[in-house]
Amino acid sequence: MNILEVNHLNIHDIHIGEPIVKDISFDLQQGQCLAIVGESGSGKSVTCRSIMKLNPSSLQQSGSIVFQGIDLNTLTDQQMRKRRGKQIGMIMQNGMSAFDPSCVIGTHLRETLGQHYGWNRSKIDERMHIAMHSVMLNHPDRLMNRYPHELSGGMLQRIMIALTLVLEPDILIADEPTTALDMLSQQEVMAQFIRLRHTLGCSMIFISHDLGAVRHIADHILIMKDGKVIERGETEQLFTAPRQEYTRDLLSARFALDNHFRQLMERKEG
Amino acid sequence: MGMYIIRRMLLAVPLLWAISLLTFILINLSPMDPAVVVLQAQGVPSITDELIERTQQQLGLDQPFLVRYLNWMLDCLQLDFGNSYITGQSVWALIGPAFLNTLRLTLVSAVSIIAVSVLLGVLCALQAGRVLDKSVRTLAFILTAIPSYGLAALLVWYFSVRLDLLPTSGMDSYRSYILPVLIITISYAGLYFRNVRSSMLSNMNKDYVLYGRASGLPERVITMHILRNSLQVAISIFCMAIPIILGSTVVVENVFAWPGLGSLSIRAILSRDFPVIQAYVLILAVSFVIFNAISDMINAAMNPKLRNGL
Ligand SMILES: Nc1ncnc2c1ncn2[C@@H]1O[C@H](COP(=O)(O)OP(=O)(O)OP(=O)(O)O)[C@@H](O)[C@H]1O
Ligand SMILES: [Mg+2]
Numbered sequence: 001m002n003i004l005e006v007n008h009l010n011i012h013d014i015h016i017g018e019p020i021v022k023d024i025s026f027d028l029q030q031g032q033c034l035a036i037v038g039e040s041g042s043g044k045s046v047t048c049r050s051i052m053k054l055n056p057s058s059l060q061q062s063g064s065i066v067f068q069g070i071d072l073n074t075l076t077d078q079q080m081r082k083r084r085g086k087q088i089g090m091i092m093q094n095g096m097s098a099f100d101p102s103c104v105i106g107t108h109l110r111e112t113l114g115q116h117y118g119w120n121r122s123k124i125d126e127r128m129h130i131a132m133h134s135v136m137l138n139h140p141d142r143l144m145n146r147y148p149h150e151l152s153g154g155m156l157q158r159i160m161i162a163l164t165l166v167l168e169p170d171i172l173i174a175d176e177p178t179t180a181l182d183m184l185s186q187q188e189v190m191a192q193f194i195r196l197r198h199t200l201g202c203s204m205i206f207i208s209h210d211l212g213a214v215r216h217i218a219d220h221i222l223i224m225k226d227g228k229v230i231e232r233g234e235t236e237q238l239f240t241a242p243r244q245e246y247t248r249d250l251l252s253a254r255f256a257l258d259n260h261f262r263q264l265m266e267r268k269e270g
Numbered sequence: 271m272g273m274y275i276i277r278r279m280l281l282a283v284p285l286l287w288a289i290s291l292l293t294f295i296l297i298n299l300s301p302m303d304p305a306v307v308v309l310q311a312q313g314v315p316s317i318t319d320e321l322i323e324r325t326q327q328q329l330g331l332d333q334p335f336l337v338r339y340l341n342w343m344l345d346c347l348q349l350d351f352g353n354s355y356i357t358g359q360s361v362w363a364l365i366g367p368a369f370l371n372t373l374r375l376t377l378v379s380a381v382s383i384i385a386v387s388v389l390l391g392v393l394c395a396l397q398a399g400r401v402l403d404k405s406v407r408t409l410a411f412i413l414t415a416i417p418s419y420g421l422a423a424l425l426v427w428y429f430s431v432r433l434d435l436l437p438t439s440g441m442d443s444y445r446s447y448i449l450p451v452l453i454i455t456i457s458y459a460g461l462y463f464r465n466v467r468s469s470m471l472s473n474m475n476k477d478y479v480l481y482g483r484a485s486g487l488p489e490r491v492i493t494m495h496i497l498r499n500s501l502q503v504a505i506s507i508f509c510m511a512i513p514i515i516l517g518s519t520v521v522v523e524n525v526f527a528w529p530g531l532g533s534l535s536i537r538a539i540l541s542r543d544f545p546v547i548q549a550y551v552l553i554l555a556v557s558f559v560i561f562n563a564i565s566d567m568i569n570a571a572m573n574p575k576l577r578n579g580l
Pocket of ligand 1: 013020038039040041042043044045046047056058059
């Protein structure tokens with residue numbers, strides 16, 4: 001069963017009239033993970049934000065987005081807001097800027113959970129503590145009272161994952177969730193993502209430049225270029241037998257880079 | 271936070287000292303001999319060299335520069351700024367009440383400026399690009415372009431002369447405040463609401479706003495977060511603005527015969543009353559330093575990142 005169907009999505013900038021996303025269609029099955037891959041500026045983030053109807057009003061979108069059988073275009077702002085976070089969740093690329101810098105972390109968590117569940121403070125704290133422990137964050141009570149700048153990017157990313165664990169969305173959109181992290185934190189956060197998928201059994205849209213991670217987590221892949229989908233397919237099939245020249249280049253460039261990097265590291269160690 | 275306040279206050283001490291030295295040097299650079307000024311003010315018909323020398327001795331002007339500076343500074347610390355060369359009254363007796371009058375006008379104006387700029391800034395930011403935003407910005411542009419004495423003349427003519435609603439001068443009741451405060455507010459709020467607006471707009475595009483929306487927070491809560499972050503900039507601007515207004519009420523005070531520092535300083539400058547000028551400059555400089563420190567402290571209270579910076 002498809003949990004999300006995107007049909008003929010077009011997005012253009014009303015100021016310059018330039019199309020940004022051109023006639024994209026895809027669907028996402030219950031419990032599956034779809035990866036979107038493509039060069040910078042190809043429209044991945046704009047596409048994801050359009051699913052949550054969070055693009056600025058200067059970007060106009062047409063086409064239908066059907067979530068659990070309901071066309072999101074028919075929903076009121078209020079109904080859409082209730083679905084954000086609770087049913088369609090999002091993990092941001094940069095944890096450092098994802099939280100209000102002048103409030104402690106706990107503020108965002110309490111506001112969000114209070115909004116969706118109406119829980120009181122102690123209930124929220126109790127549930128957040130359990131979730132934070134499960135993503136390997138120690139001393140949750142102390143973390144709740146820390147400001148974003150006092151924590152590392154990896155910790156903030158895991159706090160977002162912990163919040164998602166409590167919210168249990170049906171779809172999770174992760175827009176380059178590990179790009180801003182160092183290698184070690186990348187691995188830790190990826191491990192948490194894989195666990196999150198198993199725990200919640202939620203569907204996922206995963207944007208990443210890290211093809212290794214994509215191969216690991218995604219069932220299907222969508223390759224985007226200049227606002228268009230140029231290739232799609234099951235992960236293994238796409239990695240082993242890409243049909244498009246562009247995809248082949250993308251994969252080989254990536255692996256060439258990986259190999260180069262590995263050689264450098266070996267030389268350094270050797 | 272407590273440590274921050276202490277460190278910030280200690281930082282102000284050397285600054286204040288430097289200001290006092292600079293004030294003293296600048297006044298002493300004036301080509302006019304203070305003794306001549308005093309003698310002229312007393313109406314002495316023929317000023318002889320002998321007379322000048324005697325007056326210099328009386329005023330302590332024959333002592334070396336450093337001694338004079340030290341004496342002056344020690345006196346200033348006790349709020350003794352000497353006597354006016356012109357009237358012979360103690361400078362503090364002249365400047366103290368005038369300072370309070372100006373401070374009153376400044377604080378009332380500041381409150382009004384803050385209220386108007388925050389209100390207009392927030393409204394314009396929320397309506398950015400729409401009719402309201404555009405018309406407010408155009409109107410503000412026109413109003414701030416009119417010099418304040420022109421605006422003052424216009425408003426006095428309309429409200430006080432034609433409608434006979436408000437007093438034209440003096441400081442008698444709350445009604446005396448209306449026109450001067452209005453004029454100061456127009457000239458400053460017209461500038462400051464832009465800071466609030468642009469600061470709001472830049473915060474609206476921040477990631478935390480997107481994540482707040484993506485988490486399903488209502489617009490009301492998100493707007494509060496944007497406000498909280500935008501007002502930091504605004505608050506530091508306002509605190510810096512207070513001493514600027516304090517020093518620039520001259521025009522308004524002269525138009526409305528407000529018995530404040532502005533009127534007093536103009537008189538002192540025209541008659542070369544050095545002790546009064548010195549005290550005036552010093553008081554303004556000190557309030558600059560003080561309000562600057564207060565603005566830093568408020569900012570540190572609102573922005574935790576700054577606290578460790580000092
Ligand atoms: N708010 C906006 N207004 C106008 N144009 C925008 C806006 N946001 C993005 N764009 C444009 O849309 C295009 C696609 O941007 P998008 O952020 O979706 O790229 P991306 O694939 O996510 O790239 P990256 O890998 O760098 O994140 C870009 O050309 C960008 O300039
Ligand atoms: Mg992007």
